[in-house]
Amino acid sequence: MRLSLVLIFVLLVGASLGIGVADLSSVDVDAGLLLAISRWPRTAAALLAGAGLALAGVVVQLTVQNRLVEPGLTGTPEAAMIGLLGITLFAPGAPILIKMAVAALAALAGTLGFLALARHVPRRDPVLLPLVGLVYGGILGAAALWGAWITDLMQYLGTWTAGEFSGVLRGRYELLWLVAGLGVLLWRAADRITILGLGEAQARSLGLDYRQTLVLGLGIVSLTVAVVVVTVGALPFVGLVVPNIVSRLRGDNLRANLGPIALSGGAAVLAADMVGRLVRFPYEIPAGTVFAVAGAGVFLWLLHAPRREGRAHG
Amino acid sequence: MIEIETLSVERDHAPVLHDLSLALPAGGLTALIGPNGAGKSSLLLTLAGLIAPRAGRVRLDGEDIHAMRPQARALRLAFLGQEQAQVSRLTVREMVGFGRWPHHRGRPGPADRAAVAGALALFGLGELAERPVSSLSGGQRQRTQIAMAHAQATPLVLLDEPLSALDPRYAREVMEALVAMAHDPAAPRGVVVVLHDLGMAARYADHVVAMKHGRLVAAGPRREVMRDAVLSALFDTGLKLREVEGAQVVLPA
């Protein structure tokens, strides 16, 4: 299982480096330069964004103890956009790191708002929470839209909402490497976050500092989402689909699953980007759109698939 | 020894425990009984340090439970609540292993693995150890949870209605496992359990605490509390205890 995953992964990366308008084998193209400036950054960006969002997804799911939730269903990207709008409006010249920090803080505030809301939603019905999250995200999204409208920043909002990689070049995506750092942090905190997933009472009676762990986990999620929104735009469903499939195949031990989740998340987004590049060659369809369609299909399947928990762990 | 002193607790701004004072013995199986809304679960949650009292305090061997650091408290008492988390796909061994977390904080050693193996064996989970919890039956899940509390190896174990949703066979198995835990000659523990089934309380408990409307009605050794008059008054309906073929049963009077 692990080997085949790595193999698929390597094949995808190779293919992604090879696909593009310019033919690498052609004489009048400096292949090395093209790879360094465009193809590799694009491939790396897709991998990092996918890995980060998939990891963010599993953290959110453990935190609210609901498998049908992901950062896109907790108002996180919309809140990040509101933060970005604010900083773009008040300090348009601010360095990108400051902008991102503001976006991450706004994302954290938005996520905590969802968490406060989630406390009032009964646990009995796991499907209610993503519904509430979708509407909550919709409200924040409408607020962002309105803000962009009256401040003439619609154009910015457009680039943040639709995740795509066509604009990725060397020098424009390096922020995404933060995701790798966050992954390491997550690995260190993996056990605590798994315990978080056992419920507040259980976690606290095991001596876990519940709030601190919660804020740590959601902080990682918010920072990841903010980085992704700033550099490539929002990608829905990645955080939902990938962790659910990995959990079905490999169980729920976060520390053991961290690698597979990150790998498959990166591979899934890269595949979506490549489909977007190929369907209407040489034009492109945003990876976010491709993933919305494919991811929604998988989500519907998860929602209606008969439970076969026992066999799933073979 | 748990000393509860003039304890008052509110939940959602409504008082649920009124000025409760009570001492629970350190060992043996103590059953908390009473009608719905008596405040049994609230008392247990307060004992576990999960909700803070409005007034009064709870002392465990002289130390205030609510003043302890969570990490230290997790070494003194284990808690199994009613609220089930989403059904986890952790394996049984992984799940029970998290009971050792307060001891190793992320770096399990041989002693931890031995404790997990012991708990799995004690609750008959050896065969199921590598199965995901989500594939188990309700009774097996409940036993996994209890094994986890056992692996935590605390002198005090608190359980909120561990028998709910169990069929008679598993209910009996779970109760016998709890008795075994309370009277384990190697490491006897205090087990405090909220029970709805009066027959179970009458059969297995060493001590019984009866509560109603957030107040104490009676507390003491089983024989003293489990009496027709006390039970009838507690539940506002005629009840009588009879011995049938060696087991205590509760009948309508």
Place this chain on the structure above:
Amino acid sequence: MAERRLILMAGMLALGCAAFLLWNLRAPMGFILSLRATKLAALLIVGAATGAATVLFQTVAGNRLITPGIVGFDALFVFLQTMLVLALGGAGYAALPVLPAFLIETACLAGAGMALFGLLLRRGAGDLVRLVLSGLILGVMLRGLSGFAQRLLEPSEFAVVQQASFASFGAVDHVQLFIAAPLLGLALLVAWRLSPRLDLALLGRDKAITLGLDFDRLVLGVLGLIAMMVAVSTALVGPVTFLGLLAAALAQALLRRLDHAALLPAAAGLGALILVTGQFLFERILGFQSTLAVIVEFLGGLVFLALVLRRTAR
């Protein structure tokens, strides 16, 4: 009591219409008046259609939280229209006479909607939240597919579709109005005639059937009516998800009754009232352009969350 409130509402609606038409009227009066009248008619039709469709949908679904928009009815319409343009080409689509094209689209929507939601509703009200979430995700998927298909269109064809994908109260086609008005009138009349049966359906499928109602046939018929109303409103201005929720919730609060003979006209009237007064305030008084749809979505989303939280508090 309820009758008096209905009359009061009708009076306010008339007042709103008059204000909308006559406020700050300048020369050339005839021209401006006809322009405003067209817009007013569109607002009235969309508001009434959305309000009534929501009440109907809530009744057959047995839940006061959902709207046809939430479960992806209007996304389905946009998708169908995109597909039509894709199949016929922009020129072919434009060459279609308006009336048959509109009728075909409505019929397609009714058919697809009935198939889809008939199937989902058959699973019973117990699975309602799952139905709603499925519809929601289906909506995301359909919007993604539409976006996907729109990328395959030529820019000129794209413009044809785009009008249908975003709610805009700006440009309204005359011819469509003349088709939409009688269609909506007919649908409203049929729905109103069904009132007693709808009241019975509120008791739930099992109870209603034992009382002699052919529940499943009623549901299919009502889904057809809803499809017609959604088609009318979406074709005129584009998707508005939460307007119906706002109108239906306000109608119930206003009447404190659940009988459809009063509820349907109240929701229709309130839907129209919200749009007319909203547009009047935003366009004439505050001078904003085209932001009404966003505001209605924002407020409607808030109402949804309030309803969820209040329901779970009980």
